[in-house]
Amino acid sequence: MSTSTTPTTTGIVDDIGYGRQFDGWYHRLFPDDASVVAEVERLASLHPDPASGTVEFGVGNGRIALPLSRRVGRITGIDSSPEMLEVLRRNLTDDTSVEPVHADIRTYTADRTVGLVYCVCATLSMLLTPEEQRQAVQRAADLLTPGGRLVMETHNKPAILALHEGRSRATYFTPYPEPGTGLQSHSLLLPEGSLWHLSHVWYESDGTTRVGTEVSRLTAPEEMDAYARAAGLEPETRFGDWPTDTEPYAPDSPLAICTYVKPW
Structure with missing residues (x-):
């Protein structure tokens, strides 16, 4: 494998504005807790050759990339949000x-290949058409060296549909460990294109609130498999959560995490 890298982009970076809404409180929604430890441990174990390099699609504030870099070395973190990348830069330390x-991520290219590309926290589903998702998976496959692995994680579509119990709308509240904090989510399923609209209200213990909205495309594991095959990758395994003792993937699993290998 080559040892130099020059990341490149094609055209203007199209940003959906996620970072402008969530950069100041993303860390409250997704804290550095035991779930991060489990995800980092699993990703490190899936890396076929840490010395070959790593790319994250949708690096955000570095919630996963920063601790993972302590395990596998240098990571190139791709994101369309300048706001989230600025948070990442502020979080960098001497050991990350x-x-x-x-x-x-639909157009990113580089002059080297790497052993692991990963795309987690439903980043793939932020692309709202099958064609855009297919483009991103092709870009990931092009970045992989033979024997390299692609890991993709998104919401588990059957579990989300079951949560709605046949209705198009649902509202639910998720309490957080810190007393007086939690997330209220108003969920709307749009029949066109499997789109999922979420409006969030975050409650702080001092009574203040933050509001954000997002739209994603519910993406079934079978669709991810089809994208990967079209990009020349071989489906490898599928699991439903990050801890290594998790039961195998099932329709009621909270997540759909799929791995693919580039043939030699």
Whole structure:
């Protein structure tokens, strides 16, 4: 494998504005807790060759890339949000080797291949058409060296549909460990294109609130498999959560995490 890298982008980076809404309180929604430890441990165990390099699609504030870099070395973190990348830069320390790159995961290219590309926290589902999702998976496959692995995680579509119990709308509250905090989510399923609209209200213990909205495309594991095959990757395994003692993937699993290998 080559040892130099020059990340490149094609055209203007198309940003949906996620970072402008959530950069100041993303860490409240997704704290550095035991779930991060489990995800980092699993990703490190899935890396076929840490010395070959790593790319994250949708690096955000570095919640996963920063601790993972302590395990596998340098990570190139791709994101379309300048706001989230600025948070990442502020979080960098002497022992975290993450390179923030402002780029579009549908068009990003580089002059080297790596052993692991991962795309987690439903980043793939932020692309709202099958064609856009297919483009991102092709870009990931192009970045992989033979024997390299792609890991993709998104919401588990059957579990989300079951949560709605046949209705298009649902509202639910998720309490957080810190007393007086929690997230209220108003969920709307749009029949066109499997789109999922979420409006969030975050409650702080001092009574203040934050509001944000997001739209994603519910993406079934079978669709991810089809994208991967079209990009020349071989489906490998599927699991429903990050801890290594998790039961195998099932329709009621909270997540759909799929791994693929590039043939030699």
